[in-house]
Amino acid sequence: MPDKSSYLILGGCGFIGRNLVQYLIDNDLASTIRIVDKVLPALAYLNKIHDESFKNPIVEFVNANLLNKNSVEKAFQNETPFDYVINCAAETKYGLTDAIYDEGIVNLTTTCAKLAALHNAKRFIEISCGRMASLKTPHKESDATDPWTPIANYKLMAEKSLSTIPDLKYTILRPGIVYGLGDKTGITPRLVVGSIYKHMDETMKILWNRNLMTNTVHVKDLCQAICLVGDREDTLSQVYNVVDVGCTTQGHINDIVSEIFNISTSYIENIFSALCKLDFDSVIEEINDKHSAPWAAMCQKSNVTNTPLSSFLHKEYLYEKNLNLDGTKLAQLGFNCQYPNVTKEQVLEFLIVDVAVVISDSDCEIGDFSEEFLVSVANQSTSSSKYRFVFIFLLLYFSYPFRKQCLLIIILMTGTKNLMIIILPVLDEVQYIMQHVSS
């Protein structure tokens, strides 16, 4: 980008928006960033890393509902127009009515894009959706579309509406399943389910076969793509798939989940799979019934009363559809994934940020993660005196010559499984201390 630019991030409190804020700050790309969202940052379950980014002096927050024309105008009002407008705002919940999607996706995008054109933004970048067709072979941007979820359907309508707005300089990105720090709807639902089967001590039974394509992209690579396309003239009015090179299948993701929780998995294939297709709605209802009680029990056991995570799986999440994207067009611009495929380490990283580094010294097996572990992730804000007590020991552990002895005391106090639960809420402090000690 030419020097530093000003960014208007619509829907900036969401998963992709908050990571984009962090990416722009970390890479020193922005002169100013305005985040616009209907949700306040304090209510957006930001982790400490993203919270820090939001507190950066170049970041400003504007609370606005982008369905309201006056609010959209307020969002764009600035002394000098914003260089880049990135639209991460949309209705992203599954299972809503057509009217809500029409309003929350098509109308929202169209209204914001018109304002971007009026304010002569250098680029309006629309984060669209990769579920535009289910094919065995990778879907190219120029191929025929047949969106298989209502959200994808309305996203396609929003894409089309952009091409009708005079003077709008826009680029459309169609990501695969996005994962990374703060993910709640990409890979995380599978982790929630994995933790439930760990709790029930049962084999995790999965619909369809392990070769079902579920292509992915790390959120930092999506941010890289946003900055790349925004900087080039030849990307004007173009559509790009954004996908890693790992050709991720559901089998690959489920293998990681089963390894993390030390559970076995099996696939409901052949005749049983055909039966599921016949009465898909009932199958989904049965699955959700099976998961809800154990999840509630797990949350109760760990005193989690309020969490953005849920055991409920919408049928759109479980369709037998191939999310199979061809990323060649973006690669030809020089896009190079920093995260070529999903690994267990990355999944653990976004679950527990960098705590894996802490436990690698302690002989704690990844399979030791108990069901409480995951709900603890959902309850990161909790920090009782017990945690503080362990924190002091951790402090000793990282700064004192008797590291092994201190760790032994911590393990005796808590057990290896609980050690993880206890480390988690003080993770940021642990990282801070580690940096401090090493410098």
Ligand SMILES: NC(=O)c1ccc[n+]([C@@H]2O[C@H](COP(=O)([O-])OP(=O)(O)OC[C@H]3O[C@@H](n4cnc5c(N)ncnc54)[C@H](O)[C@@H]3O)[C@@H](O)[C@H]2O)c1
């Ligand atoms: N997460 C993924 O795996 C993924 C994959 C492909 C495409 N996408 C698309 O990328 C975009 C961002 O996704 P996300 O995962 O960050 O979603 P998200 O739900 O985490 O974030 C969306 C944000 O938009 C805000 N928002 C919604 N309606 C608004 C309104 N009327 N006014 C103001 N703010 C509003 C929400 O409050 C939320 O903070 C969406 O359009 C989504 O469909 C996401």
